[in-house]
Amino acid sequence: xxxxxxxxxxxxxxxxxxxxxxxxxxxxxxxxxxxxxxxxxxxxxxxxxxxxxxxxxxxxxxxxxxxxxxxxxxxxxxxxxxxxxxxxxxxxxxxxxxxxxxxxxxxxxxxxxxxxxxxxxxxxxxxxxxxxxxxxxxxxxxxxxxxxxxxxxx
Numbered sequence: 001x002x003x004x005x006x007x008x009x010x011x012x013x014x015x016x017x018x019x020x021x022x023x024x025x026x027x028x029x030x031x032x033x034x035x036x037x038x039x040x041x042x043x044x045x046x047x048x049x050x051x052x053x054x055x056x057x058x059x060x061x062x063x064x065x066x067x068x069x070x071x072x073x074x075x076x077x078x079x080x081x082x083x084x085x086x087x088x089x090x091x092x093x094x095x096x097x098x099x100x101x102x103x104x105x106x107x108x109x110x111x112x113x114x115x116x117x118x119x120x121x122x123x124x125x126x127x128x129x130x131x132x133x134x135x136x137x138x139x140x141x142x143x144x145x146x147x148x149x150x151x152x153x154x
Contacts, residue, residue, distance in 0.1 A: 007055045008115060013073075014047035014063045014089070015039050017139035021047060021063045021089035023054075023119075024126075026097035031126030033074050035097065038132045040073075046085040049073040054091065056115040061091040092142045093120050095135065100125040 013024045013032040017039065024032045033049050040046055048065025049072060055062045064087060065071070071085040094112050103123050110121040122138060124131050 006115065007053060009051055009053050009066070010114070011050070012052050013049045014052045014065075014091070015044040016047055016086055016089040017044045017136055018143040019090075020092035020139045020142045021061075022135060022139060023052060023063060023091055023094045024097060025094060026126070030097045032097060034076065035124075035126040035131055035135075037073060037075060039135060040083065042132055042136065044136075045089075046071070046073060046083050047089050048085070054114050056117060059117065061114055061117045061119065062088050063091045064088040091119060093122065093138060096121060096123045097126040098123045100128060 010023070010025070012026075013036040015022055015024070015036050024035055026032055036044075036046065036049060047063050048069065050069065051066055053064050053066055055064070065085065070087075071082050072080050073083055075081050091114075103125060107123070110123075111118045112121040113119070120142075122135075124134060
């Protein structure tokens with residue numbers, strides 16, 4: 001019988017805020033790198049840009065950058081820049097980058113799953129000026145043992 005995958009690669013960017021790994025998901029041009037750069041400018045740490053390796057480890061998801069692009073981020077209009085980065089982080093939340101009109105005012109809690117591990121899933125309009133503050137607030141809630149929707153985390 002085949003063993004389930006323990007590592008996958010996803011098209012996303014990832015930062016760490018307050019010890020919580022946050023994966024930013026969306027198609028090319030949706031603002032993943034731009035939002036990651038703005039978060040880094042306010043204290044987040046780069047995990048990886050464009051492609052992220054996810055690994056199941058003791059019931060948690062660990063995110064890391066593929067070695068060939070570690071410490072690099074694409075800054076549209078400037079090029080590829082080198083930034084300090086962390087080698088790995090425990091993934092605590094996923095964020096879908098969407099148009100502002102697609103965001104509900106008071107959404108029901110949503111989740112996504114990688115390698116059989118469930119994560120809280122938020123939708124954020126990446127180019128809103130408040131997007132970095134919203135994600136910092138959500139990461140702070142996670143650090144306090146709360147999901148961004150206010151419910152206690154497992």
